[in-house]
Amino acid sequence: MSKIIYTKTDEAPALATLSFLPIVEAFTKTAGVEVETSDISVAARILAEFPEYLTEEQRVPDNLAELGRLTQDPNTNIIKLPNISASVQQLKAAIKELQGKGYAIPDFPDDPQTDEEKELRKRYGKSLGSAVNPVLREGNSDRRAPKAVKNYARKHPHSMGEWKQWSSTHVSHMHGGDFYDGExxxxxxxxxxxxxxxxxxxxxxxxxxxxxxxxxxxxxxxxxxSKKALLEFYEREMEDCREAGILFSLHVKATMMKVSHPIVFGHAVRIYYKDAFEKHGELFDELGINVNNGMADLYDKIATLPTSTREEIERDLHACQEHRPRLAMVDSAKGITNFHSPSDVIVDASMPAMIRSGGKMWGADGKMYDCKAVMPESTFARIYQEMINFCKWHGNFDPTTMGTVPNVGLMAQKAEEYGSHDKxxxxxxxxxxxxxxxxxxxxxxxxxxxxxxxxxMCQVKDEPIQDWVKLAVRRARESNTPVIFWLDPYRPHENELIKKVKMYLKDHDTDGLHIEIMSQVRAMRYTLERVARGLDTISATGNILRDYLTDLFPILELGTSAKMLSVVPLMKGGGLFETGAGGSAPKHVEQLTEENHLRWDSLGEFLALNVSLEHLASNDNNAKAQVLADTLDTATEKLLLNDKSPSRKTGELDNRGSHFYLALYWAEELAAQDQDSELKAQFTPLAQKLAENEDAIVKELNDAQGKPVDIKGYYYADEELAKKAMRPSALFNEALASL
Ligand SMILES: NC(=O)C1=CN([C@@H]2O[C@H](COP(=O)(O)OP(=O)(O)OC[C@H]3O[C@@H](n4cnc5c(N)ncnc54)[C@H](OP(=O)(O)O)[C@@H]3O)[C@@H](O)[C@H]2O)C=CC1
Ligand SMILES: O=C(O)CCC(=O)C(=O)O
Ligand SMILES: [Mg+2]
Structure with missing residues (x-):
C-alpha cells in the first residue's frame, strides 16, 4: 500500500489541515493510498520530551525523531506544513498552556543554576527555534512558482507600494568585525x-x-x-537613523540562527536603552531579565515589582527613546515594537514585506515611514540593498510582467550557517x-x-554539494532557464564552493545550458535586470540565500510565499514536500478565533499534494495516484482561474470555502477523465452532489463566519472543537463521507 505522511503542525496551517485532510483522505484512498498523520507541533514535541512527567494516557510518541529516521528510507513520502520555530516566549506560553490542561511538565528554567535545571534547559532547548526543518531536510531545496500560479499572479496582480527615488530607506550592515570579515x-x-x-x-x-x-x-x-565592533555599529547606526528621522528596524533570523542572533538582537536592545540598563542593570540581573528574548521578557519580569519601582523603570526606558530613533512597529495598535521579541521580525519575510510596500514600515502612529533596515551580518545583507537600489532607480516591480526566480538551494544535512548552533x-x-x-x-x-x-564553525558535506549541482543542472534542463550560482570569490567559504561547483558541473551534460557563477551582488543585479524584462532566472544558492530569496521573490511576484511549490528530493530517494515557503501566519489564528474566518491560503498544500502523488505514482507504480495527481493539477489551475482562493475579509470565501472548491473541481476532473474507469465511476456521483449543492454548501461555510469561536487553546487546542469549527458544512461533510 502507498503511504503519505501528512504532518500536523501549528497555528494557521494546523487549522487548515483539519478542513483539508478529510478531503485528502477521502480522495487518495481510492488509489489505495494510506494517509498517516504525524503531530510535530511545538506542543507535541514538548510532550514527547517529558514522558516521565505524564500519565500513561498523556504520553505522545517522538514523531519528529521517527520522521527523521524515515528520511533515510527511499519509500518515504512526507507532506510537511510550516510549524512554529519557537522563541523562548512562545515556548513558555506553550508550556503554560499544557500545564493548565493538566500536563504536569516542568517550568522552563530561565536562568538555570543547579545541574537539574541545566538538564531541563537542555531538554527544552530541543524544542527551541528551528528544530523541525533541519531534522527532515535530508535533501536540497527546489522551490518555484508553478506556471499556473505565476500566470494567475500576472492576471490578478497584488498591490505594490510605490518606490520613490528620494526614499531614505536603506540597509545598514557592519563593514568590519562581523562574521564575513576575516572568515x-x-x-x-x-x-x-x-x-x-x-x-x-x-x-x-x-x-x-x-x-x-x-x-x-x-x-x-x-x-x-566582534562584540566591540557590533556595539559601535549599533551606536553609530542609531544616531544616524535619529538624525535622518526615519524608523529603526532590526532584521534577524533568531529562530534559525538560534544561538548567535538572539545575542545580536539583545545587544541592539541594550544599546538602544543604554542609560536605563546602566541605571537598573543590577536589578535586571537579579530579576533574570534577558533581553536576548526581547523587551517582552523585561516587561513580564518588571510586572512583579512594586508599582513605584516599575514606573520608575518605565519612565527611564521612555526617557531613552527621547534621544534614540523611532522604532519600527510590529503591531502599532498594541504598541508592539521591533524589539518586543526576536521572533516577531524574521528577516526572510520582513525584508520582502518592507520592499513590497515601497520601502516603508509601520510607525507608532500607525502611519508608514522610510526606515533603516539593520542587518548586522554583512554576508548576505548586501543583496537587499542591491534590490533597493534597483527599485529606487527603476520603480517598483510589476507583478503583471516581472519574470520569475526559482531557487535551487544547498540545504541538505544542516548545511552552512543554519546547521551551526551546536558549534x-x-x-x-x-x-x-x-x-x-x-x-x-x-x-x-x-x-x-x-x-x-x-x-x-559551519560545515557543509561534499555529497550534498554534488547533489545540489546535479539538481541545479536538472532544473535548468527541465525548465530551459539560465542558472546563476550566487557565489562570491572574495568570501573564503564560497570560494571553496566555487571550486567544487566547477568540478562537479563536469559530471553533467551541460550542453546548451546557460550556467554562470557570480558574486551575490552581481547575481542580484543580473537577475533583476532580467526580472524587469520578464525573463526567468534560477538562483542556485547556499542555505541562507535559499531562505531569503524564496520569500523575497515570491512575495514580490505572487504577494506571498505560500503559493510556492517547495520540494526536497531526499538524497536517499524519498520525497519531502513542503507546503509554500513561508511560516505559520500567527495573525490568521487571531482572525479565526475573533471572527471565525481563516484567510490562510492552502495553495502550497495543493501543490505539495500534487507532487507527493506524482512521486508515489512513479515510486510505487501506482497508476491511479498519477490520475489523482493530474486531475488535482487541473483542479488547482481551475481554482485559481475561477478566483476561489480565500479572501482576507470575514463573510467571504475563506480557507474552508477554497477547500470545498478544490474538492468540487477535483471530483469533476476525475469524473471527466477516461484513463481510469473505476475512479470515474467513484467520483461521478460525488461531483454531481457537490455541484448540485454548491450554493448551499458555500452558504453554510460563509454563514458560520462573523462570530468568535473558542477552540480552547492556541498551542494545544481542543481537537474536537477545532475540527467542528473547521468543518461547519454538514452537507459537504456528508458528501465526502459518501465517497
Ligand atoms: N517552514 C516552516 O516551518 C517555517 C516556519 N516559520 C515559522 O512561522 C512563524 C511565523 O513566521 P513569520 O515570519 O511571521 O511568517 P509567515 O509567513 O507566517 O507570515 C507572514 C505573512 O505572510 C502571509 N502568509 C503566510 N502564509 C500564508 C498563507 N498560507 N496564506 C495567506 N497568507 C500567508 C500572511 O500575510 P497577511 O497578514 O497579509 O495575511 C502572514 O501574516 C514563526 O514561528 C516562524 O518561525 C517561518 C518560516 C517557515
Ligand atoms: O525552520 C524555520 O524556522 C524557518 C524555515 C524557513 O524560513 C525556510 O525554510 O524558508
Ligand atoms: Mg524562509
Whole structure:
C-alpha cells in the first residue's frame, strides 16, 4: 500500500489541515493510498520530551525523531506544513498552556543554576527555534512558482507600494568585525575528528566541543563576530537613523540562527536603552531579565515589582527613546515594537514585506515611514540593498510582467550557517578560537576573539554539494532557464564552493545550458535586470540565500510565499514536500478565533499534494495516484482561474470555502477523465452532489463566519472543537463521507 505522511503542525496551517485532510483522505484512498498523520507541533514535541512527567494516557510518541529516521528510507513520502520555530516566549506560553490542561511538565528554567535545571534547559532547548526543518531536510531545496500560479499572479496582480527615488530607506550592515570579515574556510583533505577550543592568553585551553567527526572533502569555516565592533555599529547606526528621522528596524533570523542572533538582537536592545540598563542593570540581573528574548521578557519580569519601582523603570526606558530613533512597529495598535521579541521580525519575510510596500514600515502612529533596515551580518545583507537600489532607480516591480526566480538551494544535512548552533559560542574570555585535529593536534583554523565575541564553525558535506549541482543542472534542463550560482570569490567559504561547483558541473551534460557563477551582488543585479524584462532566472544558492530569496521573490511576484511549490528530493530517494515557503501566519489564528474566518491560503498544500502523488505514482507504480495527481493539477489551475482562493475579509470565501472548491473541481476532473474507469465511476456521483449543492454548501461555510469561536487553546487546542469549527458544512461533510 502507498503511504503519505501528512504532518500536523501549528497555528494557521494546523487549522487548515483539519478542513483539508478529510478531503485528502477521502480522495487518495481510492488509489489505495494510506494517509498517516504525524503531530510535530511545538506542543507535541514538548510532550514527547517529558514522558516521565505524564500519565500513561498523556504520553505522545517522538514523531519528529521517527520522521527523521524515515528520511533515510527511499519509500518515504512526507507532506510537511510550516510549524512554529519557537522563541523562548512562545515556548513558555506553550508550556503554560499544557500545564493548565493538566500536563504536569516542568517550568522552563530561565536562568538555570543547579545541574537539574541545566538538564531541563537542555531538554527544552530541543524544542527551541528551528528544530523541525533541519531534522527532515535530508535533501536540497527546489522551490518555484508553478506556471499556473505565476500566470494567475500576472492576471490578478497584488498591490505594490510605490518606490520613490528620494526614499531614505536603506540597509545598514557592519563593514568590519562581523562574521564575513576575516572568515576562514578549508576543504578537508581526509576524514578527521576535530575539537573546538579556546586557547586563553595565559596558555590554558578551554575545550568547548571535544569531538566533531568530519568527512573527507567536507568544507568547514571559522567565523567571528566582534562584540566591540557590533556595539559601535549599533551606536553609530542609531544616531544616524535619529538624525535622518526615519524608523529603526532590526532584521534577524533568531529562530534559525538560534544561538548567535538572539545575542545580536539583545545587544541592539541594550544599546538602544543604554542609560536605563546602566541605571537598573543590577536589578535586571537579579530579576533574570534577558533581553536576548526581547523587551517582552523585561516587561513580564518588571510586572512583579512594586508599582513605584516599575514606573520608575518605565519612565527611564521612555526617557531613552527621547534621544534614540523611532522604532519600527510590529503591531502599532498594541504598541508592539521591533524589539518586543526576536521572533516577531524574521528577516526572510520582513525584508520582502518592507520592499513590497515601497520601502516603508509601520510607525507608532500607525502611519508608514522610510526606515533603516539593520542587518548586522554583512554576508548576505548586501543583496537587499542591491534590490533597493534597483527599485529606487527603476520603480517598483510589476507583478503583471516581472519574470520569475526559482531557487535551487544547498540545504541538505544542516548545511552552512543554519546547521551551526551546536558549534556557536559566546566567548567567555579573550584568546584564540581554534579548530584542532584531535588525533594530530594540528590547528586547522584559528582566529583571535575577545570576551563576548561570538564565534562559530559551519560545515557543509561534499555529497550534498554534488547533489545540489546535479539538481541545479536538472532544473535548468527541465525548465530551459539560465542558472546563476550566487557565489562570491572574495568570501573564503564560497570560494571553496566555487571550486567544487566547477568540478562537479563536469559530471553533467551541460550542453546548451546557460550556467554562470557570480558574486551575490552581481547575481542580484543580473537577475533583476532580467526580472524587469520578464525573463526567468534560477538562483542556485547556499542555505541562507535559499531562505531569503524564496520569500523575497515570491512575495514580490505572487504577494506571498505560500503559493510556492517547495520540494526536497531526499538524497536517499524519498520525497519531502513542503507546503509554500513561508511560516505559520500567527495573525490568521487571531482572525479565526475573533471572527471565525481563516484567510490562510492552502495553495502550497495543493501543490505539495500534487507532487507527493506524482512521486508515489512513479515510486510505487501506482497508476491511479498519477490520475489523482493530474486531475488535482487541473483542479488547482481551475481554482485559481475561477478566483476561489480565500479572501482576507470575514463573510467571504475563506480557507474552508477554497477547500470545498478544490474538492468540487477535483471530483469533476476525475469524473471527466477516461484513463481510469473505476475512479470515474467513484467520483461521478460525488461531483454531481457537490455541484448540485454548491450554493448551499458555500452558504453554510460563509454563514458560520462573523462570530468568535473558542477552540480552547492556541498551542494545544481542543481537537474536537477545532475540527467542528473547521468543518461547519454538514452537507459537504456528508458528501465526502459518501465517497
Ligand atoms: N517552514 C516552516 O516551518 C517555517 C516556519 N516559520 C515559522 O512561522 C512563524 C511565523 O513566521 P513569520 O515570519 O511571521 O511568517 P509567515 O509567513 O507566517 O507570515 C507572514 C505573512 O505572510 C502571509 N502568509 C503566510 N502564509 C500564508 C498563507 N498560507 N496564506 C495567506 N497568507 C500567508 C500572511 O500575510 P497577511 O497578514 O497579509 O495575511 C502572514 O501574516 C514563526 O514561528 C516562524 O518561525 C517561518 C518560516 C517557515
Ligand atoms: O525552520 C524555520 O524556522 C524557518 C524555515 C524557513 O524560513 C525556510 O525554510 O524558508
Ligand atoms: Mg524562509
Amino acid at each position: 576562514q574556510s578549508m576543504t578537508l583533505d581526509k576524514a578527521r575528528t576535530v575539537r573546538m577550543e579556546l586557547l586563553l592568553d595565559d596558555g590554558t585551553k578551554k575545550v568547548l566541543k571535544p569531538k566533531i567527526d568530519l568527512l573527507d572533502k567536507e568544507v568547514i569555516d571559522l567565523m567571528v563576530m 556557536t559560542f559566546e566567548s567567555s574570555d579573550a584568546g584564540i578560537a581554534r579548530i584542532v585535529d584531535v588525533e594530530t593536534d594540528e590547528v586547522l583554523l584559528e582566529k583571535r576573539v575577545e570576551k563576548g565575541d561570538i564565534w562559530r
